[in-house]
Amino acid sequence: xxxxxxxxxxxxxxxxxxxxxxxxxxxxxxxxxxxxxxxxxxxxxxxxxxxxxxxxxxxxxxxxxxxxxxxxxxxxxxxxxxxxxxxxxxxxxxxxxxxxxxxxxxxxxxxxxxxxxxxxxxxxxxxxxxxxxxxxxxxxxxxxxxxxxxxxxxxxxxxxxxxxxxxxxxxxxxxxxxxxxxxxxxxxxxxxxxxxxxxxxxxxxxxxxxxxxxxxxxxxxxxxxxxxxxxxxxxxxxxxxxxxxxxxxxxxxxxxxxxxxxxxxxxxxxxxxxxxxxxxxxxxxxxxxxxxxxxxxxxxxxxxxxxxxxxxxxxxxxxxxxxxxxxxxxxxxxxxxxxxxxxxxxxxxxxxxxxxxxxxxxxxxxxxxxxxx
Amino acid sequence: xxxxxxxxxxxxxxxxxxxxxxxxxxxxxxxxxxxxxxxxxxxxxxxxxxxxxxxxxxxxxxxxxxxxxxxxxxxxxxxxxxxxxxxxxxxxxxxxxxxxxxxxxxxxxxxxxxxxxxxxxxxxxxxxxxxxxxxxxxxxxxxxxxxxxxxxxxxxxxxxxxxxxxxxxxxxxxxxxxxxxxxxxxxxxxxxxxxxxxxxxxxxxxxxxxxxxxxxxxxxxxxxxxxxxxxxxxxxxxxxxxxxxxxxxxxxxxxxxxxxxxxxxxxxxxxxxxxxxxxxxxxxxxxxxxxxxxxxxxxxxxxxxxxxxxxxxxxxxxxxxxxxxxxx
Ligand SMILES: Cc1ncc(C[n+]2csc(CCOP(=O)(O)OP(=O)(O)O)c2C)c(N)n1
Ligand SMILES: [Mg+2]
Numbered sequence: 001x002x003x004x005x006x007x008x009x010x011x012x013x014x015x016x017x018x019x020x021x022x023x024x025x026x027x028x029x030x031x032x033x034x035x036x037x038x039x040x041x042x043x044x045x046x047x048x049x050x051x052x053x054x055x056x057x058x059x060x061x062x063x064x065x066x067x068x069x070x071x072x073x074x075x076x077x078x079x080x081x082x083x084x085x086x087x088x089x090x091x092x093x094x095x096x097x098x099x100x101x102x103x104x105x106x107x108x109x110x111x112x113x114x115x116x117x118x119x120x121x122x123x124x125x126x127x128x129x130x131x132x133x134x135x136x137x138x139x140x141x142x143x144x145x146x147x148x149x150x151x152x153x154x155x156x157x158x159x160x161x162x163x164x165x166x167x168x169x170x171x172x173x174x175x176x177x178x179x180x181x182x183x184x185x186x187x188x189x190x191x192x193x194x195x196x197x198x199x200x201x202x203x204x205x206x207x208x209x210x211x212x213x214x215x216x217x218x219x220x221x222x223x224x225x226x227x228x229x230x231x232x233x234x235x236x237x238x239x240x241x242x243x244x245x246x247x248x249x250x251x252x253x254x255x256x257x258x259x260x261x262x263x264x265x266x267x268x269x270x271x272x273x274x275x276x277x278x279x280x281x282x283x284x285x286x287x288x289x290x291x292x293x294x295x296x297x298x299x300x301x302x303x304x305x306x307x308x309x310x311x312x313x314x315x316x317x318x319x320x321x322x323x324x325x326x327x328x329x330x331x332x333x334x335x336x337x338x339x340x341x342x343x344x345x346x347x348x349x350x351x352x353x354x355x356x357x358x359x360x361x362x363x364x365x366x367x368x369x370x371x372x373x
Numbered sequence: 374x375x376x377x378x379x380x381x382x383x384x385x386x387x388x389x390x391x392x393x394x395x396x397x398x399x400x401x402x403x404x405x406x407x408x409x410x411x412x413x414x415x416x417x418x419x420x421x422x423x424x425x426x427x428x429x430x431x432x433x434x435x436x437x438x439x440x441x442x443x444x445x446x447x448x449x450x451x452x453x454x455x456x457x458x459x460x461x462x463x464x465x466x467x468x469x470x471x472x473x474x475x476x477x478x479x480x481x482x483x484x485x486x487x488x489x490x491x492x493x494x495x496x497x498x499x500x501x502x503x504x505x506x507x508x509x510x511x512x513x514x515x516x517x518x519x520x521x522x523x524x525x526x527x528x529x530x531x532x533x534x535x536x537x538x539x540x541x542x543x544x545x546x547x548x549x550x551x552x553x554x555x556x557x558x559x560x561x562x563x564x565x566x567x568x569x570x571x572x573x574x575x576x577x578x579x580x581x582x583x584x585x586x587x588x589x590x591x592x593x594x595x596x597x598x599x600x601x602x603x604x605x606x607x608x609x610x611x612x613x614x615x616x617x618x619x620x621x622x623x624x625x626x627x628x629x630x631x632x633x634x635x636x637x638x639x640x641x642x643x644x645x646x647x648x649x650x651x652x653x654x655x656x657x658x659x660x661x662x663x664x665x666x667x668x669x670x671x672x673x674x675x676x677x678x679x680x681x682x683x684x685x686x687x688x689x690x691x692x693x694x695x696x697x698x699x700x701x
Binding site (some may be wrong): 018048049050100101108109110111113114127130131164167169170171172188197198199200204205206215271272328329331334337338345368 | 402404406407410428429430431432434435458459461462496497499501502615671672673674676677678679680683684699
C-alpha cells in the first residue's frame with residue numbers, strides 16, 4: 001500500500017515561540033515513553049486485557065490539543081492514552097488506570113480504553129468503534145446551547161471528536177456527521193487515518209479510502225487533509241480550522257494522515273503489512289521531526305534535548321511507582337458508581353481520587369498556602 | 374477422533390459445513406486473511422476463498438443486515454461478531470428483522486443465519502469484551518440461543534445451528550476457547566438444539582448452568598464430593614441451548630432432587646436464571662425442599678480485571694451455595 005502524506009505547509013515555526021515547541025516536544029516524548037513502558041508493563045502482566053498504544057501518532061493529539069483552548073471538549077475512542085496525556089492528565093493517574101488500581105482516573109475499573117478527565121474537559125476513552133461520534137455531536141450541541149440559549153451570548157467553543165479510520169464504516173459516524181451538519185454544530189471530526197483498522201487496510205474496508213474527505217462532501221462539510229506525522233503541520237492545519245469553526249459554528253472533517261508504528265494491540269503479529277512499509281513510516285518519526293526542527297531552526301542544543309528525554313523518563317518511572325503503590329479497587333467498588341443513590345446493593349458514587357487531589361491542590365494554590373512540591 | 378480445543382472444534386465444524394453446502398458463507402471483521410480475532414476462522418479464507426469467507430468493513434449493523442438479506446434469499450450465512458459487546462450496533466438488525474422475519478412475512482421468508490459471537494469474561498478484558506447478554510436475546514421471540522461448554526458440544530451444536538431454518542445466536546465462551554481439549558470425532562455429527570446434557574448425575578441437588586461456568590460447577594462438585602458431605606450428591610445440567618429451553622430435563626431432575634442452584638455469569642436481575650427458577654416453581658413447586666438459588670455475576674457493569682474473578686461465579690461462591698442449600 002502506498003500512502004503519501006501531504007507535504008508540510010510552509011514552516012511557520014518562527015511564529016510559534018520556541019518555548020511552546022519545546023513543550024510540544026516534551027508532550028510527545030512523554031506519550032512515547034509512557035507507551036513504551038506500557039508495552040513492557042503489559043509483558044510483565046501489570047496491565048491486563050487490552051492495551052492500544054499511540055506510538056507514531058503523538059503529533060496528532062499534541063498538535064490538535066494545542067490548536068484549541070483547554071476548555072474545548074475532546075472525545076475519542078479506545079486508543080486514548082495519548083489524548084489524555086496531551087490534554088494534561090497526569091501520567092500517574094493514567095498509568096494507575098492501566099494497572100487496574102484505585103488511583104486510576106476511572107478508579108482502576110476501566111483500563112486502557114477508558115481514560116476520563118472531567119476537569120480538563122476530556123470526555124474519554126470509549127471502546128465501541130464510532131460510538132463516540134454522536135457523543136461528540138452532543139457535546140458540541142451542548143456547548144452551543146449553553147453559550148447561546150442559557151448564557152445568551154455567542155457560541156464560543158469547539159469540540160474535537162477523534163476517531164480511527166475504521167469508524168468511517170460505522171453508521172454512528174454518518175449519523176453524527178449529518179446531525180452536526182444539519183444543526184450547524186461547532187465540531188471538528190478528526191479521523192486519525194493510520195491506514196488500518198486492526199488487520200484491514202483502509203482500501204479493503206472503506207469506499208473512497210484514498211480520499212476520505214469525500215465523505216464530508218456528502219454532508220456539505222468543509223474538510224482538510226493534514227500530515228499527522230508533523231506536529232507543526234497539525235497545528236498549522238488545525239488552528240485556522242478551529243478558529244473558523246468557533247466563529248461560524250460549522251462542522252469540519254479532517255483526514256489526519258498518520259501511522260501506528262506498533263500492532264493494533266499487544267497481540268498483533270502484523271501479518272497484514274510489510275516490514276518495509278513499517279520501516280518507511282518509522283523513518284518519518286514525528287518526534288525526530290520536531291526535535292530536528294527545534295535543533296536546526298530554533299537553536300535547541302543536544303544537551304537540552306537529552307534533558308527532556310531524561311525528564312520524561314523520570315516522570316513515567318515515578319508514575320509507574322505511584323501506580324504500583326496504589327491498591328486494586330476493593331470489592332465494594334463493584335457496586336459503586338452505578339447509581340447516585342444508595343439502594344439495594346448500590347453504594348452511591350464519588351469522584352475518582354484524581355479529581356479530589358487536583359481540586360485540593362488547586363485550592364491550596366488559590367489560597368497561596370504552602371505545600372510540598 | 375482428534376483431541377481438539379473449542380476453537381479447533383468450531384473451525385472443523387465450519388469447514389465441514391462449508392464443504393457440504395455451498396450456500397454456507399462466512400462474513401465478519403478480519404475473519405478472512407487474518408483468521409479472526411480469536412483465530413477461529415484460521416485457514417478458511419485460504420481454503421474457501423474470499424467469495425465464501427468475506428472480510429467486511431467494521432460495521433456490525435451492516436454485517437448482520439447483509440447476512441439477513443443473504444439468508445432471506447436462500448443462503449446460509451454465518452456472520453461473526455468479534456465480541457458480544459459489539460452486538461450493540463447490530464441489535465437493531467437482529468431483533469427488529471432477523472427474529473421477526475418469519476412472523477412478519479407469515480412464513481414466506483425465513484432467516485437461516487447463525488451469528489457466531491465470543492461471549493463472557495475470564496480473559497482479563499473490560500466491559501463490552503466480557504459481558505453475557507444471552508438473556509436479552511432469549512427474551513426476543515424468533516431467535517434461538519446456544520452456548521456450548523465443550524469442544525464436542527460446540528462442533529455438534531454449530532452444525533445444527535447452521536442447518537437450522539431460523540436465526541441462531543451461537544455464543545462461544547471465550548474463556549474456554551483454548552482452556553482444555555477433548556476428543557472430537559472427525560466425522561460430522563449433530564447435537565440437537567434444545568437438548569440439555571446431564572453432565573454428572575446426582576440425587577440431592579440439581580445444578581444448572583451453561584457456557585464457561587459449567588467448568589466452575591464441575592470444580593465445585595468435585596470439591597463437594599471430595600469432602601464427602603452427605604446431601605451433596607449433585608446433578609449438573611449443562612443447558613447447551615438457552616432457547617428453546619429443555620425444561621423436561623430440568624423437571625425430571627428437580628423432581629428427583631428438590632433442590633436447585635442456577636449458575637450464570639450474567640447479572641442476576643432478569644438474568645436467565647430468573648426464568649429457569651420461575652419455570653421450576655411452575656412445574657415442580659410441590660417437589661421443592663428449598664428455594665432455588667442463584668450464583669451469578671453482580672448487577673453491575675463488568676469491571677476491569679482486578680475484580681473480574683470476584684464478579685464471575687467462581688468455584689468458592691458455588692461451593693458456598695451448595696453448603697447453604699444442603700443445610701436448608
Ligand atoms: C463496534 C465495534 N466493532 C469492533 C470493535 C473491535 N475493534 C476494536 S478496534 C478495531 C479497529 C479500529 O480501527 P480504527 O478505527 O482505524 O482505529 P485504530 O485502531 O487504527 O486507532 C476493531 C475492529 C469495536 N471495538 N467496536
Ligand atoms: Mg486505523
